[in-house]
Structures are given as C-alpha cells and as structure tokens.
Amino acid sequence: MTENPTADYEHVDEDIEAVVEDTELPRRLKDEIYGIVEEHEGISVEQADDIAKATETRYVDTRVDPLDPVGTVSAQSIGEPGTQMTMNTFHYAGVAEIDVTQGLPRLIELVDARKTPDTPMMTVYLDDEYADDRERAHEVVWSIEATKILALGDVSTNVADMVVRVDLNDETLQERWPREDDVGEIAQRIADTIEDALGVETRRQGTVIQFGPEQPSYRELLQLVEQLREIVFKGIEDVTRVVIRKEKLDDGGEEFVLYTEGSAFGDVLDIEGVDGTRSTTNNIHEVYRNLGVEAAREAIINETMDTLEEQGLDDVNVRHLMLVSDIMTNRGTIESIGRHGISGSKESVLARAAFEVTVNHLLDAAIHGELDDLDGVIENVIVGKPVAIGTGDVDLKMGSIGGGTAKEVTDGGESEIEPADD
Amino acid sequence: MVDVSQHELVPDHTVLDDPEEVEAVLEEYNVNKTNLPKIKRTDPALRETEAETGDVVRIERDSRTADRAVVYRLVVE
Numbered sequence: 001m002t003e004n005p006t007a008d009y010e011h012v013d014e015d016i017e018a019v020v021e022d023t024e025l026p027r028r029l030k031d032e033i034y035g036i037v038e039e040h041e042g043i044s045v046e047q048a049d050d051i052a053k054a055t056e057t058r059y060v061d062t063r064v065d066p067l068d069p070v071g072t073v074s075a076q077s078i079g080e081p082g083t084q085m086t087m088n089t090f091h092y093a094g095v096a097e098i099d100v101t102q103g104l105p106r107l108i109e110l111v112d113a114r115k116t117p118d119t120p121m122m123t124v125y126l127d128d129e130y131a132d133d134r135e136r137a138h139e140v141v142w143s144i145e146a147t148k149i150l151a152l153g154d155v156s157t158n159v160a161d162m163v164v165r166v167d168l169n170d171e172t173l174q175e176r177w178p179r180e181d182d183v184g185e186i187a188q189r190i191a192d193t194i195e196d197a198l199g200v201e202t203r204r205q206g207t208v209i210q211f212g213p214e215q216p217s218y219r220e221l222l223q224l225v226e227q228l229r230e231i232v233f234k235g236i237e238d239v240t241r242v243v244i245r246k247e248k249l250d251d252g253g254e255e256f257v258l259y260t261e262g263s264a265f266g267d268v269l270d271i272e273g274v275d276g277t278r279s280t281t282n283n284i285h286e287v288y289r290n291l292g293v294e295a296a297r298e299a300i301i302n303e304t305m306d307t308l309e310e311q312g313l314d315d316v317n318v319r320h321l322m323l324v325s326d327i328m329t330n331r332g333t334i335e336s337i338g339r340h341g342i343s344g345s346k347e348s349v350l351a352r353a354a355f356e357v358t359v360n361h362l363l364d365a366a367i368h369g370e371l372d373d374l375d376g377v378i379e380n381v382i383v384g385k386p387v388a389i390g391t392g393d394v395d396l397k398m399g400s401i402g403g404g405t406a407k408e409v410t411d412g413g414e415s416e417i418e419p420a421d422d
Numbered sequence: 423m424v425d426v427s428q429h430e431l432v433p434d435h436t437v438l439d440d441p442e443e444v445e446a447v448l449e450e451y452n453v454n455k456t457n458l459p460k461i462k463r464t465d466p467a468l469r470e471t472e473a474e475t476g477d478v479v480r481i482e483r484d485s486r487t488a489d490r491a492v493v494y495r496l497v498v499e
Contacts, residue, residue, distance in 0.1 A: 027489050269424045276424040292467030295431035332460035
C-alpha cells in the first residue's frame, strides 16, 4: 500500500481523504473519487462524503450475493452473445493480410482447448534496437519465416544428364543472410543442407548447385526435386509467412511488429531481437508450455475477449470470461469445457450423464458401483429436490432458538459452480 | 533461455515457505490444501523457484477488475 494515496492531489485534504478511505471501495475507485474531487475544485467534506457513500452503495449493489449461481450466469452471458456471432468468417480483419479464424468457430476452438488453432499466428514484438530499424527488423523476419528453395532461386532438371540444377539468386541470398558477406559461402551452406537432407553428393560452382541420383533413374530424379522443395534452409518450419507492420506506440513513437502465419512460440522466444516480454501467440497450449498455467489463463481471457470484441460484443463483462478461464486452468493444465474436460470429470454421475453420452456414463457408473452424493445443482434438478443455490440453500427454522423468533440458518452447503457449457 | 517471469502474461509467483502462512491462507478460505487450484511442479513459471510438490505458491496478478489480485495454487506433480 502506498503511504499517502492522495499526495498528488491538490484539492484533496485530510478530511476528504478520511471519509473516502473509510469506505469499502477498492483502491481504483477511491483513486477515481480523488480524481473527481480534484477536477471539481472546492468540493466540501460533506459533498465528498456524499459522493463516497453513493459510490459505495452502488459498488456494494454490484457484488455477487452469497449463493449466487455465478457459473450459470456466466454461461448465459457468454452463450447469448454467442448466438449473435457469425458462423464463419475467414476475413483478413484485424491484422494486415493474415487470415485469422474469428467469431463462433474461434470461441468454440478456445473453450474446446484444441491442441492447435485452425489458423495459428503469432504477434512478435522486437527489442528496441530492432524495432525501429527496418533492416534489422527484416533480419528477424528471415530468421523466423521458413525459407524454402523456391524462394532462393530456380530449380530445373536435366533429364539427359540426370541432374537437378539449382540456380540461386545472389540478391536473395544476400538479403536473407545479411550477416554473411560472401555469397559463395552461403551457397555452400545451402549445398551442405541439401546433402544432409537428401543424402546426395552436390557439386557447386558459384551459386549454381547440381546433384543427381546415384543410379540414373527418372523416378528418383523427380523424387529428389519433390524433397528439395520441402527443405527448410532458414527460419522455422511451422511459420509459413511473416508480415511486418509499422505500428504507433502510446508515446507517439513507432515500432515494427511482426505477424506470423503459423506458430512456434518457444522457438521464436529464443531468437535474437525478439522481445520475449510482449510477444504472444494465439495458441493457448503454446503459451501454457512456454510460460506456464497462469499465463495460459491470461491468454484465454485475452483471446476470448478479443474474439467477442471483434464481433462488436464487447459489453460482455470480462468477469465471465475470467471465470471460464479460471475453471479451465484450475488443475494446473488447460482443460476443455465439455465432455472431454470439465463436464466429463465432474464428481457426480448424474451431472455427467445429464451433459452428453448419457448411457455410457450411467453404464460405467453402474459397473463401478459409483455413488452420487446429490450435492450439486444438476443432480438435484434431476431427482426433484431443491438445489443448493440461492434460497435453495437456506433453511428456515421456526421458533427453534430461544425467544421464539424465526431465524434464518444457512447450513453452509457448498454451492457448485457450473462451468459455462454452451 | 528466455526469462519467463519477465513476460507480461506471467504474474509474480512466490513460494510460501512459512507453514504458518499456508495455514493462514487455508483458514481464510476455509478449505483444505487440496481444494486450492493446482500448478504443476514443472510449470515454466516455477523454473526459477525451488517449489516442491505440496508447496503453496502465492500468485499476484495484475487484475482487470481489482488492480492486484492475490491467488494461491498448490504445487502438484
């Protein structure tokens, strides 16, 4: 805590500070009140007190009541806007020229915790020295984007001599290996890569590389060409394309930011020039593997919120998404919502059976002799008992406590949180 | 190797090494240790710490709704 929260405000005196600090408001709202008082000079202590009290009343009103079924509310609050989302949009929205899955398919992909997204992409920020220099930024681009032979030169086959001939383009070589001065040196490295990958002898003259099958065979020759096209000479195999964009910074400056088609987060973080504190990927599993479960939780919130905002559904309260994300990462890994994840691993047989593949769950439960404690909501709905949420969890006892007055007693039952199934 | 803790998505993780602190947390929430959310011992964010299975980790998030939010996770295998 700061020692003096109002040191920066001229018109906030000790009395005002006292009445505001006396409320139950969180730090941010208190600061906001100080801001308001500061803005309207000459607010009296009484007025400040009124403002603080009114804010507090509104704040307390917005709190979740005890036994409120927050999970169900979240499910509805995400589900309803979900119905307004587009089924299929494959547009180049958001980021320049990169096709990103959006709308409902993306939201489903997130809550299903798919191993790889439909359109993986990364946002790569650069370290200071690289971020404002186009050439150095390009250096990073070439170490990320997968470079294949067709980008470097022409490939032709000579059937008479049974050789594959690669004419490398000097300029391209120089451009993609900016640290290397000698083009021949680069060509040699490419020749070596080909030898390693295809297991053939290569002959190099300047920037022309030739090689062929050991025994003259037309089929093998064509096969070599096929394989040659797949070799990655530089960059990361999974990243097929990198788009470089100049973006405005908050402080008015500009920086280059890279957007990639394809994702290999772990590899990219190790590349020199990449800012490992801001770069992200839209693959939540890669975030989990490289940055841990807490980062994955943040990533899920960010991705779901961005998906909703993209569709103009930004009035979904972020708390609902935070709840979903909390549940998905509760066990230290990413779990999907649904049959294979949260809903499928519930304690209660009846709750599981009520979700999907009813018969299988009941059959398995019968074979293993499972018991159902009927603690949750779904189970009690099924058997027709009051559910342990809201007023359902409160018992009313008449005259049981001395003095003969009725008194509410809660039995402190656990209210189960329902995950946001759609 | 990149320093994971420097990434803006990663909040501060600190291992509670005082058993009394752990006790206080469990009392505050009125739960058992096993009721806490979990975090794997191999989690990248714990690489720099010496967290053992059974430890409780305090995580201080930059919260979207409350400035700072403190949560706890139990370290599991």
